[in-house]
Amino acid sequence: SGNSATTGGGSYYGTLNNCTLSGNSASSSGGGSRYGTLNNCTLSGNSASWDGGGSYDCTLNNCTLTGNSALSVGGGAHTATLKNCIVYYNSAASGSNYSWSTLQYSCTTPDPGGVGNITNEPALVKVSHIGTNSPCVGAGNGLYASGVDIDGESWGSPPSMGCDEPIAGMLTGGLAVA
Numbered sequence: 001s002g003n004s005a006t007t008g009g010g011s012y013y014g015t016l017n018n019c020t021l022s023g024n025s026a027s028s029s030g031g032g033s034r035y036g037t038l039n040n041c042t043l044s045g046n047s048a049s050w051d052g053g054g055s056y057d058c059t060l061n062n063c064t065l066t067g068n069s070a071l072s073v074g075g076g077a078h079t080a081t082l083k084n085c086i087v088y089y090n091s092a093a094s095g096s097n098y099s100w101s102t103l104q105y106s107c108t109t110p111d112p113g114g115v116g117n118i119t120n121e122p123a124l125v126k127v128s129h130i131g132t133n134s135p136c137v138g139a140g141n142g143l144y145a146s147g148v149d150i151d152g153e154s155w156g157s158p159p160s161m162g163c164d165e166p167i168a169g170m171l172t173g174g175l176a177v178a
Contacts, residue, residue: 029056042128084140
């Protein structure tokens, strides 16, 4: 959190599991892991002065990217491969949520085409957590889920999109800002 670099403000060339990357900045890849892999991570509030506010040129599995920004392209992700991810509420001059990326079983807008993607709002109850009423619940593909979610809980079958597998009866309702 709160790091800065020329490339990869949060991480560079790494494999990260169940991590939170927030408030980082860089020219490219404000949040994280250029040339790396992120599993079950949340990337929020990161920024890039050029491209890839959340991530750039990496692979993301079951990650949630929200509130990231880039001045040029790919507010959430740029030239990335995203599977079972939520990429929503990011900003950039072009490609607010993603640019030049491949998405499968992910929740984003506009529709990237491809297999299993949805454009419905993810019904977040926290920056990284979805409500039990989210369209992302059970909408992922088990081939891309590994380990446990960001809270250490087991993935459902099929898993949810994003870094969180909600527990029934917990985390319902809309996100409120105070």
